[in-house]
Amino acid sequence: MTARTRMNVYFNPELLVQVEVLALRRQVSKSAIIEAAVASFLSGDSSEKLEAAMSRRLDKLGRQIDGLDEDIAVLGETVSLFIRFWLTITPPLPETAQASARAKGVERFEGFMQTLGRRLATGDRFLKELSRDVDRSGYNTNEGDQGA
Known part of the structure; x- marks a missing residue:
């Protein structure tokens, strides 16, 4: 163990509280915090x-x-x-079918939103699936449109 020399210093009370909080959070002594801060301050690089x-x-x-x-x-x-x-x-759509189409559209949109909510909650992402599919197929984006 390295020999240490005692030094008494005075701190602004707010700064001392910050040092104490950091020492508790990192589970090290206040002296270690102060020593690291002084070493960092004195290092040229x-x-x-x-x-x-x-x-x-x-x-x-x-x-x-x-x-x-x-x-x-x-x-x-x-x-x-x-x-x-x-x-x-x-x-x-003809005028006679528009009301039922709107109702069906609302129903389908609600189903879509529920599916979207589940996917977002689980972390499933379309772009991740797309990346995996592209990696498996060996598709190279620098070669232009190969699938369209």
Whole structure:
């Protein structure tokens, strides 16, 4: 064990409370917290370490945003293709059938919302399924439209 020298210091009461809370939360002594803080303050490369850590974190966030951009693009394309398909194949209804079609539409939409709620609650996601299907089929998005 390293020999230690005692030092008496004075702290602002609010700062001392923060040190005590951190020591309890991390289950270490207040001296260990203060020693680590002073060592960090005195080290010459702390700003470089902080900058490197921030850079890694920003890179990770950038990759996550890129993934979200791809997901949004897939969703937008999926919705637009579905709407185009639906509008192309669905003939207009006569006036006499519109009331029953609306009632059936409400019923089907409620079923859709219940299914959506269950999938969101369980963590099942369409894009995850799509990724697994694409991985299994060996589809390469850089080769253009292969399935359409």
